[in-house]
Every structure is written in structure tokens, then in C-alpha cells.
Amino acid sequence: MITRLVWGPSSPKGRIDKVLADELPGVTRATVQRWIEEGRVRIDGRPCRARDRVDVGSVIEVEPGPPPPSRAEPDASVELNVLHEDPHLLVIEKQAGLVVHPGRGHMSGTLVNGLLARPGFSQAPADPRDPAGALRPGIVHRIDKDTSGVLVVAKSAEAREGLKAQLSEHTVERVYRALTVGVPVAGTIETLHGRDPSSRLRFTSRVLRGRRAVTHVAPLEVLAAGRAALVECRLETGRTHQIRVHLSERAGTPILADALYGGKRGAPEVVAIGEELGRHALHAAVLGFTHPVTGQSLRFETPLPSDMQAALENLRRLG
Numbered sequence: 001m002i003t004r005l006v007w008g009p010s011s012p013k014g015r016i017d018k019v020l021a022d023e024l025p026g027v028t029r030a031t032v033q034r035w036i037e038e039g040r041v042r043i044d045g046r047p048c049r050a051r052d053r054v055d056v057g058s059v060i061e062v063e064p065g066p067p068p069p070s071r072a073e074p075d076a077s078v079e080l081n082v083l084h085e086d087p088h089l090l091v092i093e094k095q096a097g098l099v100v101h102p103g104r105g106h107m108s109g110t111l112v113n114g115l116l117a118r119p120g121f122s123q124a125p126a127d128p129r130d131p132a133g134a135l136r137p138g139i140v141h142r143i144d145k146d147t148s149g150v151l152v153v154a155k156s157a158e159a160r161e162g163l164k165a166q167l168s169e170h171t172v173e174r175v176y177r178a179l180t181v182g183v184p185v186a187g188t189i190e191t192l193h194g195r196d197p198s199s200r201l202r203f204t205s206r207v208l209r210g211r212r213a214v215t216h217v218a219p220l221e222v223l224a225a226g227r228a229a230l231v232e233c234r235l236e237t238g239r240t241h242q243i244r245v246h247l248s249e250r251a252g253t254p255i256l257a258d259a260l261y262g263g264k265r266g267a268p269e270v271v272a273i274g275e276e277l278g279r280h281a282l283h284a285a286v287l288g289f290t291h292p293v294t295g296q297s298l299r300f301e302t303p304l305p306s307d308m309q310a311a312l313e314n315l316r317r318l319g
Contacts, residue, residue: 001064002061002062002063003024003061003062003063003064004059004060004061004062005023005059005060005061005062006057006058006059006060007054007055007056007057007058007059007060008056009056010209011023011054011056012209013053013054014053014054014197015050015051015052015053016032016036016041016043016048016049016050016051016052016053016054016060017029017032017033017036017050017051019054020032020041020060020062021195022194022195024062025211027064029200032050033050034065035062035063035064035065036048036049036050037050038065040062040063040064040065041060041061041062041063042060042061043058043059043060044058044059045059045061072101072110072112072113072116072137073113073116074113074116074117075109075113075114075116075117076114076117077109077114078098078109078110078111078113078114078117079095079114080092080111080114080115080118081093081094081095083150083300083302084298084300087120087155087156088154088155088156088158088159088291088292088293088294089152089153089154089155089156089159089163089291089292090115090118090120090138090152090153090155091150091151091152091153091287091298091300092111092150092151092153093148093149093150093151093302094111094143094147094148094149094150094151094284095148095305096145096146096147096148096279096305096307097145097146097279098110098111098145099111099145100112100139100142100143100145100151101139101142111139111151111153112137112138112139115137115138115153116137120155121137121138121155138153138154138155138160139153139154140152140153140154140160140163140164140167141163141167141172141238143284144241144244144280144282146279146280146282147176147280147282147283147284148282148283148284148305148308149176149283149284149285149287149302150284150285150286150287150300150301150302151284151287152287152289154292156293158292158293159292159293161292162292162293163289163292165292166289166290166292167238170236170237171289171290172287172288172289173234173286173287173288173289173299174234174235174238174284174286174287175232175233175234175235175284175285175286176232176233176234176235176243176282176283176284176285177220177230177231177232177233177282177283177285177304178230178231178233178243178247178255178256178281178282178283179223179228179229179230179231179255179256179281179308179311179312179315180228180229180231180247180251180253180254180255180256180281181227181228181253181254181255181256181262181265181266181270181271181274182226182227182228182229182252182253182266183219183222183226183228183229183253184217184219184229184231184247184251184252184253185217185251186217186218186219187216187217188214188215188216188217189213189214189215189216189217189246189250189251190212190213190214191205191212191213191246191250192205192207192208192209192210192211192212192213193205193207193210193211193212193213193237193239193242193245194207194209194210194211201260202241202260202261203239203240203241203242203245204245204249205245205246205249205250206249211237211239212237213237213239213242213245213246214235214236214237215233215234215235215236215242215243215246216233216234216235216236217231217232217233217246217247217251218231218232218233218234219231219232220232222319223312223315223316223318223319224267224269224270224315224316224318224319225318225319227266227267227269227270227318228256228266228270228315228318229253230312231247231253232285233246233247241260241261243255243282244258244260244261244280244282245261247261248261248262249261255280255281255282256270256273256274256277256280256281256311257274257275257277257278257279257280257281258280258281258282259280260280262280269318270315270318273311273314273315273318274311276311276314277307277308277310277311278307279307281308281311283302283304283305283308285301285302285303285304286299286300286301287299287300288300
């Protein structure tokens with residue numbers, strides 16, 4: 001189905017590949033560039049180049065193309081800590097450092113590669129409405145490479161659609177625990193959320209147009225005499241990097257060792273503990289949802305992994 005967009009005065013300015021990636025939910029810039037190369041994107045009826053800019057009044061037509069063939073290969077060497085499995089879904093505790101699905105720079109050794117080596121995933125379901133679905137079969141939500149914690153994966157189309165509906169309706173319980181530089185104020189952070197125009201890797205809440213993002217923040221323990229904290233974050237929405245952005249930009253307390261959103265902010269002794277940890281201190285501790293097929297209420301909770309627990313103890317000693 002062709003998507004038709006009329007560019008108005010308030011529409012974002014810039015290259016066609018970038019602005020379309022911002023405007024089309026779930027579509028990456030690389031996907032837009034592939035569609036442009038295939039002649040599927042037109043400005044005022046004419047095929048365009050990725051670097052072409054969009055003017056006010058322009059009419060953009062986008063005809064999504066089929067996803068590229070999956071290059072994900074089964075890899076039984078990928079270790080998976082399985083918390084629950086049934087014919088329809090799998091719940092795992094992802095270790096920090098494990099990439100969820102293949103992508104640029106990570107075409108092997110990912111969670112998806114490990115899943116494809118398991119019974120029940122040999123013909124893993126891919127969503128035909130997801131342009132990159134062939135590379136992330138069964139993945140309905142993600143956590144960052146360096147974030148640890150609970151993740152659910154669909155093994156059937158029925159489970160996939162049911163889980164996606166619950167995520168869209170914000171009925172999934174998702175609780176994260178983090179170590180922060182400084183102590184955030186308890187409360188709810190609600191902002192718009194979008195790509196940072198100055199960095200292809202970052203997202204930001206400092207946008208005039210974007211998607212709604214809501215995080216409920218509660219400090220659990222003040223550490224290092226107020227120089228750090230153990231914090232609980234409950235997600236109402238699940239935007240990319242949402243907690244990291246909100247804690248850094250809105251609370252003023254970036255996650256410990258978050259190089260992308262915090263840098264080396266904080267007291268030297270706190271920064272040193274973060275450097276020893278070696279990854280941002282964020283853990284997806286709780287995941288609760290209704291089984292999309294059986295209707296059973298499921299809830300999984302995991303403690304801080306050993307590396308974050310060690311950092312927590314070191315911060316306690318500073319206090």
C-alpha cells in the first residue's frame with residue numbers, strides 16, 4: 001500500500017531519507033534508503049535520491065518494499081537463560097552484551113541466532129508488516145545490547161500479535177532498576193521523544209514533534225552520600241533509549257557508565273566505579289503480561305546481575 005504525505009510548513013526539514021525515517025513508525029533510515037534505491041520513494045511523482053531535500057508543498061509517495069532475505073543463521077553457542085517456555089512464547093533473562101537481533105555490525109552471535117537453534121524457532125514467525133521482520137522473528141520488544149534483563153519472544157503468530165497489542169495498549173508491566181549519577185526526584189516524566197538531529201545514535205526529549213514517552217521514576221536508595229542512587233523506573237511507554245534519555249535530560253541524573261547519554265559526569269570516585277562496571281547500569285527487572293493465547297497472568301522478576309550488584313556495593317561503601 002502506498003503512503004502519501006503532503007509536506008507542510010511544520011513538517012521536519014532535511015534529507016528525504018532522514019525525515020522519512022522520523023515520520024514512518026518502525027522504519028529505519030537504512031530501510032528508507034533501500035526503498036529509495038529500489039525506486040519506491042517519489043517526490044512530486046519523480047524518483048528521488050537519499051540526499052534530496054523536501055520542500056514545503058511537496059508530495060511524497062512511499063511504496064514499502066519486501067524485507068530483505070534473512071541472513072540470520074542458527075547458532076547453538078549463544079547461551080540463553082530461559083525463565084519460561086511453552087508452545088507459544090519464550091521468556092529469557094538476557095545478559096548484558098548480547099545483541100537482540102542481527103543488524104549492521106552484528107550479523108551473528110545475537111539472541112535471534114540463538115533462538116533459531118532451538119526447537120520451535122526453525123520456522124520462526126516474521127511479521128510481513130515489519131520491513132526488517134525477517135531479521136528479528138518473534139521479537140516484539142527489545143532491550144539495548146548493554147542492558148540486562150527479562151525479555152519475551154513470540155513463537156507463534158497468534159502470540160506475536162497478542163503481545164504487540166498489549167504493548168501498544170500499555171498493559172505490559174515493565175520495571176527497570178538503574179544506578180544513577182546523582183539522585184533523581186521521584187515522579188512521572190512525560191515528554192515527546194524522537195531522534196536527536198545531531199547524532200544518528202541518540203534519541204532526545206528535546207523535540208517539537210515526536211512520540212509520547214512516559215517514565216515513572218522512584219529512587220530506592222541514596223548512595224555515595226547523594227552522589228549516586230539505586231532507582232526504579234516503570235515504563236508506561238517503551239521508546240528506544242527512553243529511560244536513558246529521561247534520566248539524563250529530564251532528571252539530570254544519567255545512568256552510571258552511560259557513555260552515550262551521560263559521559264563521565266559525576267564525582268571521580270563514582271565515575272571510576274562505572275568504568276569498572278564497563279556498561280551502563282540498567283537492568284530490566286520485571287516483566288508482567290497476560291499470556292496472549294491461554295489468558296494466564298504471567299510475571300517474571302530477576303535480581304540485579306552480579307556486575308551491577310558489585311557496583312551497587314562499591315557505591316554503598318562510598319556512603
